[in-house]
Amino acid sequence: MNRLRRLLTASIAIAAMGVVSPAFADTKGKIYYMVPTLLDEFQTESVNAITKFMDDVGYEVVTLNADNKTDLQQSQMNDTILQKPSAIILAAVDFNALAPSIDKARAAGIPVMIFDRQITSTPSDLTSVAGTIEIGQVAAGEIQRLLKEKNGAVKGKVLQVLGDPADPYSLDIQKGFEDKMKEFPGVQIISLPAMQWEASNAGTIVSDQMVANPDIDLIFLHAAHLSVAAVAALEAKGKKPGDVMMISSNGAPVGLDLIRKGWLNVEVEQPLYAQAAALAMFADKVVNKQEIKPGNYNVLGLDSVMTIEKWGPNIKIPGAAITKENVDEPRFWGNLKAPADKIMPVQ
Numbered sequence: 001m002n003r004l005r006r007l008l009t010a011s012i013a014i015a016a017m018g019v020v021s022p023a024f025a026d027t028k029g030k031i032y033y034m035v036p037t038l039l040d041e042f043q044t045e046s047v048n049a050i051t052k053f054m055d056d057v058g059y060e061v062v063t064l065n066a067d068n069k070t071d072l073q074q075s076q077m078n079d080t081i082l083q084k085p086s087a088i089i090l091a092a093v094d095f096n097a098l099a100p101s102i103d104k105a106r107a108a109g110i111p112v113m114i115f116d117r118q119i120t121s122t123p124s125d126l127t128s129v130a131g132t133i134e135i136g137q138v139a140a141g142e143i144q145r146l147l148k149e150k151n152g153a154v155k156g157k158v159l160q161v162l163g164d165p166a167d168p169y170s171l172d173i174q175k176g177f178e179d180k181m182k183e184f185p186g187v188q189i190i191s192l193p194a195m196q197w198e199a200s201n202a203g204t205i206v207s208d209q210m211v212a213n214p215d216i217d218l219i220f221l222h223a224a225h226l227s228v229a230a231v232a233a234l235e236a237k238g239k240k241p242g243d244v245m246m247i248s249s250n251g252a253p254v255g256l257d258l259i260r261k262g263w264l265n266v267e268v269e270q271p272l273y274a275q276a277a278a279l280a281m282f283a284d285k286v287v288n289k290q291e292i293k294p295g296n297y298n299v300l301g302l303d304s305v306m307t308i309e310k311w312g313p314n315i316k317i318p319g320a321a322i323t324k325e326n327v328d329e330p331r332f333w334g335n336l337k338a339p340a341d342k343i344m345p346v347q
Contacts, residue, residue: 134176135176
């Protein structure tokens, strides 16, 4: 009875630490994934993807949820360092506040991989991020196509609804988009930010602009959840699917649903699955402190670029355009079906 009680107590303690991969035996070691929150689908699916892909290459994953609290994530990092895992994957709640924790882990001989939320202020062992400027460029290419199909040339009026202007994610998308649109002076771009990424702010922007500029040809929103509010605003104006062309970015399930319903023409995906797969591809090199070479790598079919930056190896993965023709393909994370193909380590 005492032995059973001890086993139960140990099991409860392990479960309390976070979400644990089912692969317990014959692993190369544990990798702790510090997820910033589990309140949105991108984050919850990142847990599934990282767990699956790391299992492919032989690692057990333990996930700790910081509930969007910087102090909690700092405490989790300190506790994790004491566990001496094979590596840590960090998606930081606060980019700057977690830098000392990265330094502390690496000083203890524990490599740190950065997922999605790029940290450039201190060195790490691998960073896997979306090509956000490239997302803007892909969106621009799709917008050029749609305007030409509608107006016979790349001309017209585009309303661009940014996320919060303090967020580099949105600013990079804006830069990529506007740089690629410069050669088309016949396109008027109206850019307004949805502060704090609040969907209601995006809805207000769309509602007001449809009054001020009723001839808007296309609305480009920097996140799928903003598109939901935009659709509500258009419906309130008596618009139907297809009356105003729309594009958004990040690839969330709501964006894919709006494509199926005819409201969205294109969703430019943030490549969650490929970002997670890249971590697994290079996990052995990171854990064993082997050189990661710069160059081009194919990650789940996406041509990705590894560079060596001042903060360490950095792989940038482009997004892909999702349309009504390919919306149901499982490679897009918004369908919540992680690819079944087994990830192989980079040699």
